[in-house]
Amino acid sequence: MIIHRERPIGRKMSRTRWSRFCAVSYRRLVATVVVASLATSQIDLASAVEARAYPVEAGDELQVVIYGDENTSTVLSGRFRVEPDGSIYYPLLGKLTVAGLSPVKIAELLQNSLSTQVRISSPTVSVAEFAPVFLVGDVVRTGPFQFQPDMTVFQLVLQAGGILQTEASESARLSLMQELSSLELNNYSLRVQKARLLAEIEGSDFGAGAPVEASPVDASPVDAASIMSAESAIFAVRQRARESRRRTYDAQREGYDQEISSIEKSIVLHDEEVRLLEEQLSVQEGLAERGLAAHSARRDAQRQLAVTRREALEFRTALFRARQNRIAVDQALAETETRIDEANVEKLRDVELAYYQNEIALASAKAKFAQFDTARNAVQNALGRAPQYRLIRLVNGEYTSRLVDEVTKLERGDIVRVTFAEADMKTPIVDQPQQKQMTQPEG
Structure with missing residues (x-):
């Protein structure tokens, strides 16, 4: 009797189905990742296109890339900060007004201006960094933030981590103290840098005895000392470079002075030689007229006199060139x-x-810190209070202040202050001019 054993068909089929399921799932996962990547790329591409069409303003930093030979590309490519007057200083072209132009238009301007001087391909211009906007008040994180085209108040607050809707905590207090220390340290760093630049411009000394305001109270003494040490090192390096440059020019000037002195002495000797040859020629002519000397001797004397006069003229030409070179050295040093x-x-x-700008943010942070632990601040930050946004903007040389909503679009250099008001308050949105040299935005 032959017994046939049944094969474990069910187990084999389950493995096959599992393999097919894994393969299908893997293909779906890959497709999802590809679609997500394409969507992200399209978003990034759209943002890049929008940024290239966005007008440039003061405070923006432009990235210029010039394609050509290596030397031309190195000299003409780089980053250029837009000055407050809306211009940049570009090699070969000097001062160019770019405010109000898009990066595409700026690239066309560079192409048209440079094409008459150097051979280049189409330049590429992009905004490497927009001028920042500032956020202060009852938000998780205050300070400067990177501006983006068509940025709204809501997007700015979102970048800052949102608004504060809970009571003051010790961790938030410590975070605010750290922010104050950072702003104080940044202020001190800017003051030291300003003192160093003034010392370079005025040709005065800079170092431990430099006329710099006291170091920040809340900052670490080590940090303040490091800032002073770094600026002192920069000053020393630049001074050594300036002294080396002056020594080089002095050596060139001294060399030309010696050359001028030598040529002047040679001219004196040649003038004396010319005088002697003229006397000798006069004697030869007298002897020739009386028949006591050959005419060939007189012609030889005339020829030698002509050669000596020509050499004297060459010496005077060399003296003129040496003096011109001496003037060129002084002019190069001055330039x-x-x-x-x-x-x-x-x-x-x-x-x-x-x-x-840092002073404005620092004054606002100090005011917030002074009210942080008060009961009034705790009540304002409690749940049930509506956030209130005040936009401070520089318009025609004066700061204006007005209440705005979350969808208000921002401009570079704007300051947004977030406070809390009653949820049912109806506050009209009006413009309020403020002083240009203000120290703290009014809430």
């Missing part, structure tokens, strides 16, 4: 010193602008 001073003045202007 170099002027360029360095102009660069320092531009940096000083940027430092002062950053200092005043």
